[in-house]
Amino acid sequence: MIRVENINKSFGDKHVLNNLSAHFSAGKINLIIGKSGSGKTMAIKCMLGLHPIDSGSIIFNDRDFINISDRQRKEIRKEIGMVFQGSALFDSMNIQENVMFPLKMTKSMSVSDMKKRVDFCLNRVDLKNVHTLFPSELSGGMQKRVAIARAIVLNPKYLFCDEPNSGLDPVTSKVIDDLLKEITYEYGITTVINTHDMNSVIEIGDSIVFIQDGKKEWEGDKKSITTANNKYLNEFIAPSKSLRRFSG
Amino acid sequence: MGFLATTGKYVLFLKRVFSRFEKRTVYLPKIIEEINILGISSIGFVAFVSVFVGAVVTLQVAYNMENPLLPTYLIGLASRDSIILEFSPTMISLILAGKIGSHIASSIGTMRVTEQIDALEVMGINSASYLVFPKICAAVFINPFLIILSIALGIVGGWLAGNLTGICPTEEFLIGLQYEFAPFTMFYAIIKTIIFAFIITTVCAFFGYHTKGGALEVGQASTKGVVYTSILIIIFNYLITNLLLS
Structure with missing residues (x-):
């Protein structure tokens, strides 16, 4: 609340x-x-x-x-998770790195655990096979879904x-x-x-x-x-x- | 008033850059990445400029030494001192201010206007430290190597010009290079380079970080960053020279 x-x-x-x-x-x-x-x-x-x-x-x-x-x-x-109006995905990182970023910065998890969590979040927003793509290669709707995945990655x-x-x-x-x-x-x-x-x-x-x-x-x-x-x-x-x- | 306000804002920005650090493991890969972006990618450009300016310095020194009583090796000596004391640390730093300074200001400015910096803040990350600290470390580390390379290539350029035009044979040039060489001049050049690297990264990052608006303002922030950096380099060049050489 x-x-x-x-x-x-x-x-x-x-x-x-x-x-x-x-x-x-x-x-x-x-x-x-x-x-x-x-x-x-x-x-x-x-x-x-x-x-x-x-x-x-x-x-x-x-x-x-x-x-x-x-x-x-x-x-x-x-x-807190936040989805910005323009998605605000990091241009220099691919989709997997974007979603993994909050985990990397705040949690002490192994890389394989982080990858599992990223996979789960990307699946949750119905995105598959986009891990290695960069934000500029996605449509606006897909970028929003990645932003949602990044926002929920820390529960x-x-x-x-x-x-x-x-x-x-x-x-x-x-x-x-x-x-x-x-x-x-x-x-x-x-x-x-x-x-x-x-x-x-x-x-x-x-x-x-x-x-x-x-x-x-x-x-x-x-x-x-x-x-x-x-x-x-x-x-x-x-x-x-x-x-x-x-x-x- | 505007100047004082900007200076105050810059000091507060530096305080943010050097406080609330993130995990150490986050910075090391970023510093290595920045060394590549800011330093390694500039090697070709610095080498090209250094060889040609070194050659021009030698030709100009020779042009100004028409008195037959002056020994020819003085051409090598004067070229060496010009390159070590002024051309490489100051001129190359000014050129790097344009190249890497505009890159820093525009990349951080773009992150600001596309809310990527806000995204970092919402995640609880000190965005100033996360974005700027690795750039400072990288430039302060790699720029002295670039300047040493520039000095070496500048001297090679001078030697080539002297040799090819016949105004200063190799033996005379080498005598000039070694004549009363003071290693302190190299120390002076490196000190200047480190201070200029700090100015380039922090001033340009400051203008990029405080960008407001859109693409046009990112361009303006980049221009402002380069102009203010150049002015500060010129002023600090005088101050450091006064402190260390006078």
Whole structure:
């Protein structure tokens, strides 16, 4: 479980996050949705400590993530997997090395054990015979799957995904969504996903937080989102008049 | 104000590079890899430049020694000192700043804008130390060898030019090379090279690491890194010379 309480973040005069509070449950897919530039990515990056927050608190299972030493933060980070928007695979490493990298850096395992774990993770995301290929030789969807394999290789308790469907066709997007859903339920991970893809919202959104201009505007689930009475959210769900008429 | 802020940021960056090291077994293969990328791959280029500039230095010294009372071996002596004291450590370091400095800044800058550095941080890895420390070790280790090679090839180039044009026969050139040779000049050249290697790797890595934006900014970071490195090499060249030779 992750608890975010009243976090604020600004760059000069620009407030990117405004008193944002949210609760992300374990074993569920928690979505953060909102327009481009609404502060979704910043919210995730602040939760991961990639950007320091101005005020507020971030709690990972009753462990404060802000007022702790670098060493303690490192320990919590070992429990976190992250899938970046552009996959962020290391260009200089092949796929096997990419997935093996977190193991190599944090565990004291034999190479054969590490290889077994890499094979398991790549099989889990349905990728075979790609071990020796480099990221540039894979399609966008395959790169995302490698990024998911790398994110789960350490058996994380928390999985963060920044727009996992961006740049993917609807069919591949569905594959990625299904994969994230399976992994979350199978391992009981607290999964937090940033997205503005309504298909994902309807398919996998167990818990949804809608952000507008860095502020939480609405919170609910995939069932209640279509009946929500929030001007910004309704605009986000059905941006054109014809779509609004269509969705009733 | 901008200069002070950048200097402060650079010092904090160095503090991060030299703190919170990862497992020792991680660094050794990376240092060897960087030695190959930064040093071994530069051998051909350094050799080519050194031979030709060594030849030009000898021809210019000969051109400036028209007085018949001056012995011919002075051509070898002046070429030797120019190459050891200035050309090889300083000029080759400036050339390497362009070659390996831009490589360092652009590769780290690309990692920054494609979120690969963020990925390292999320894994709990000190990205500054993991990415930059092996490059510093590699350059500080391999650059002195490159400079020694450059000195040797520069002198060979000078000897060839003197011999082929007939302005300085082999015997005279060899006498000049050995005449009052002070081994301290080699020590001075190596000290300079080590300091310049540190500047090249850290300054270019600093600009790459703090890149914001996209491909255009990566290019700008690379240019900035090379320009600031070159300026610092020129300034430190004066300071080290003042400290060690005056």
